[in-house]
Amino acid sequence: MKKVNLAEKLAQVSAPWSPHVVAGFNGNDVMVAKFQGAFPFHDHPETDDLFLVxxxxxxxxxxxxxxxxxxxxxxxxPAGVRHRPRAAQEAKVMLIEPAGTPNTGDPETAVHKPRI
Amino acid sequence: MKKVNLAEKLAQVSAPWSPHVVAGFNGNDVMVAKFQGAFPFHDHPETDDLFLVxxxxxxxxxxxxxxxxxxxxxxxxPAGVRHRPRAAQEAKVMLIEPAGTPNTGDPETAVHKPRI
Incomplete structure (x- = not known):
């Protein structure tokens, strides 16, 4: 049990669209990521998707x-709703999703989410 | 579906230790609260408790x-771990817990969490 400083964690992340897990909560991953450019449209049929800028x-x-x-x-x-995040300049974001949720909505194209 | 500005929501909260629900996520309440003074020690046997200052x-x-x-x-x-938040001066916090979690760990003493 220790605190998580989100800015310090984000300093360890370079590539955009690469969520890194910083904490767990009731089976959810709490993640940080940098957004820059446009992510593909996708949805998560089974889970809501929380973004905090x-x-x-x-x-x-x-x-x-x-x-x-x-x-x-x-x-x-909400689950099943198509969405696409974009950022003209680099943005820093906290995300929460159930552990194992593919970031693209599709396990075939999803990135691995390292724990930092 | 609309964005939630946490500072605007917190401006609607006056009393300390009164979590207000601002969003829902997979059966969880996303809440804002002001902390000032000391809350009683308690635990939540069934659920982890996420605090973001x-x-x-x-x-x-x-x-x-x-x-x-x-x-x-x-x-x-983590679930079942005794804890107590304190704040010498007013602090503003985001909390996430499964909807219906008593803030004191005990339904008998828990406050109602209004949705704003």
Whole structure:
């Protein structure tokens, strides 16, 4: 049991769109990631998807709407809803999903999420 | 589906130790609360307890250790572990627990968590 400093964890992450697990909570992964550019549209049929922006600005395309999220703003994408995060400049984000959730919605294309 | 600005939600909360629900995520409540003074020691036998400090400083007594958390620092108290948050000055915190979790660990003494 120890505290997790999100900024210190993010300093260990370089590549965008590479969630790193920093804590566990009731079977969920608490992750940090850097967003830059556009991620593919996808959905998670089985789970909601929680985003909390820590630094920068994230554009979250959710079906046919775009939500603009700044620091201290969170968004929950419900299970099964197509979405795509984007960021013109690097943004830093905390994510929570059940452990094992593929980041792309598809185990075939998902990245490994290292624990740091 | 809309974004949640945590600072705007916290501006609607006055009393300390009164978690307000701002979003739902896979059956969990995402809450904001102000901490000031000392909360009673308690535990949650069935669930981990996630704290993320947004503003100020929180002292988290966990069994016989005290963890000092500042903004951007999170802590997961595992299920069944006795803990007590404290704050000398007002601190602002995001919490996540399964919906219905009593904030004191005991339904008899728990506060109602309004949704805002």
């Amino acid at each position: 820590l630094e920068g600005e994230v554009l979250l395309d959710v079906e046919d709407e775009t939500h603009v999220l700044g620091p201290g703003e969170l968004f929950v994408v | 947004l503003e100020g400083e929180v002292l988290l007594d966990v069994e016989d250790e005290t963890h000092v958390l500042g903004p951007g620092e999170l802590f997961v108290v």
